[in-house]
Amino acid sequence: MPKSSSCRVVDAHRLAGPVPFDDLPEDPRPEMDRLGIEAAWVTHTLSLYADAQDGNDALLRLDDPRLIPVPVVLPGVPGADAPDRPRDVAAWGVRMVRLCPARHRFELTGPAALDWLAELGLPVAIDFAETSPGELRAVAGLPVRAVPRPEGTTADSRLLLMLRLEVPVDRDFLLRAMAAEGVPLDGGYPPLGSLPALHAAGVRTGPCPAAGKAAAEVVWVRQSMLMAEPGAATQVAEALAKVLPAASR
Incomplete structure (x- = not known):
């Protein structure tokens, strides 16, 4: 597709890397040039089909302003969090993250995911097939957020x-x-x-x-x-x- 001087084409859902049923180029830029795509929001397929952190590492190594990274976050899964803590996402310097609750088997509206979303404070991309309308309404539309864990918390028994x-x-x-x-x-x-x-006991209290x-x-x-x-x-x-x-x- 030829480039247009009046239209900026951005691919909002680009994958890079191998997939079980096909092979995608590790570097999507040649195909973007061929199609006249100026920029793309990119997720690495290793994050979807293998190890989330390995895929995120490969994605961030692309390091090109045309390739806007959308790493996959795996929140609150014991032994498999990606990254280890929500605040580690800030070091990536990304503008959006991706969640795959069905693929990665976690509850989108569960306490762990809500804790992470509250602390991240970033836009989130979720494939519709990964969730339900009710869960999306809960995450996107309610003026309610989970109270984040205090700084320095290493474990949470989640009694409430x-x-x-x-x-x-x-x-x-x-x-x-x-x-x-x-x-x-x-x-x-x-x-x-x-x-x-x-x-009643005469204890002095302040505001x-x-x-x-x-x-x-x-x-x-x-x-x-x-x-x-x-x-x-x-x-x-x-x-x-x-x-x-x-x-x-």
């Missing part, structure tokens, strides 16, 4: 998942409505300084605005939901999508 509501809500109504949807949530701890027992803000915004998903079948995560997301509009102030 804390979700931060990013819109003002009537918490009492939200908790009652979620329970009615079959997804009971916990309101979490109140700020320590607000406990009546402390005031704790950060604790008060967290208490107003954060709800807990119980362990029973985290240990349920994979579809339970979608159930939580769908219930929140139904309840939040009514609970918002």
Whole structure:
């Protein structure tokens, strides 16, 4: 295809590397030149069909401004995270990452993936065949994010998942409505300084605005939901999508 002076052609879904049913060129640039493609968002096939980290390493070695890397992130799979920690993605200097929940067998709306997405703060590419409409709505459309693990955390027992509501809500109504949807949530701890027992004992307390803000915004998903079948995560997301509009102030 000849190049057009008035049209910039960008390939938004380019693969480089071997695939089980075909061979793609390790270097896609000659074919891009032939087709008049100026730039391409590229994922290495080793990340899809073999080892995610090996594929990401091969992708980043291409190092050409025409080839915009989209590495594959594998979050929260014990012994197989790619990279080891979400903050390691920042060292790659990429503008987007790719998730393959079906291929790599993890729950897109599960606590591990939500933790990683909250910490990454990057656009995410997901093939539609890798997920479901409900999961995509949960990830893309709700004003809710998982509270990230504190800096320095090396392991997380995941006895509960804390979700931060990013819109003002009537918490009492939200908790009652979620329970009615079959997804009971916990309101979490109140700020320590607000406990009546402390005031009754004459303990002097000061203002704790950060604790008060967290208490107003954060709800807990119980362990029973985290240990349920994979579809339970979608159930939580769908219930929140139904309840939040009514609970918002």
